[in-house]
Amino acid sequence: MNRSIQAEGTFKIIKSDKSYKRLRKKGIENVILEFTLIAIGFNLYKYHNKINRIKKCA
Numbered sequence: 001m002n003r004s005i006q007a008e009g010t011f012k013i014i015k016s017d018k019s020y021k022r023l024r025k026k027g028i029e030n031v032i033l034e035f036t037l038i039a040i041g042f043n044l045y046k047y048h049n050k051i052n053r054i055k056k057c058a
Contacts, residue, residue, distance in 0.1 A: 014042060 014020050025034045 010042070014038060018042075 020038065023031050023034055025031055
């Protein structure tokens, strides 16, 4: 079965383009919290770009 590359692309953007190389917290709860904050930030970044693209077209 072919695997989706969607998630791998997201991790590449976070690691390469945003210069985020390693987690800074220890413990599973802290790691989950830190990565959740990273994911929220990434989603807000994508939303912001989408809104700007829509405004430029209108």
